């Protein structure tokens with residue numbers, strides 16, 4: 001079966017924005033997983049994400065909402081909601097409307113990045129976002145370099161791309177087809193390490209890249225040679241066909257800051273250019289549920305099987321009934 005129709009959203013943590021990019025007192029409308037939501041930061045710096053529409057009479061809090069200290073205010077009738085989404089003030093009555101609460105999404109700020117947890121049944125997260133010290137401005141590592149690209153793609157296609165060794169030569173112009181040296185699935189994580197011989201100063205050398213997925217929404221990629229860097233790469237569904245792809249790079253510093261700047265700017269430009277080669281393929285391909293793979297492409301199926309744990313429960317029930 002082939003499908004260009006929608007694929008299910010997958011449960012997990014996803015990147016929304018870098019926390020520094022959201023000002024204190026800012027209220028911002030966003031679309032995530034096909035839903036209108038509102039992202040806000042209080043005066044004290046607490047970050048929250050709620051469903052966008054006011055439970056009173058439906059005003060869009062992302063468009064008209066404002067912060068008043070720690071509360072989000074809907075200016076249509078000036079009702080106020082606290083950081084838990086609870087209605088705490090109605091200016092023209094003391095009798096609060098107890099049912100009028102905003103739907104709050106689980107949010108974590110780690111590594112200077114705002115993560116939101118999506119679950120189709122609104123269940124609590126069953127894993128945490130890790131903290132990586134290299135991204136926290138520690139000595140020896142560069143500041144974060146951030147990029148966002150919005151494109152048309154299925155998340156499922158992007159996640160399996162990391163183990164699709166056959167595409168690295170024709171699409172990313174790798175000198176040779178890389179070899180997977182490690183492929184490990186553990187609960188909500190999967191790690192792939194691959195070796196790709198590259199011509200450096202005329203000599204063919206082994207270059208190793210590790211990609212470590214933490215649920216379907218983000219991964220940390222690490223390389224030590226020829227450039228020592230780490231990259232948090234994340235894919236956040238905007239709607240059924242569009243993803244916001246966020247990239248956060250950090251580089252190991254050398255003794256020479258000028259040399260570092262040149263290397264970092266070259267590496268980021270190269271990585272972003274490499275990424276654009278996938279975009280046209282993803283935007284126009286179909287997702288085959290029964291692809292005709294060849295010898296050596298088993299990891300693609302392994303990744304698809306791993307992804308099944310994040311599929312919506314509703315979907316599981318429907319398919320069980322149909323069976």
Ligand code: FES
Nearest residue numbers: 054056057074077
């Ligand atoms: S619609 Fe929001 S306070 Fe009335």
Ligand SMILES: [Fe+2]
Nearest residue numbers: 161167171278
């Ligand atoms: Fe790719």
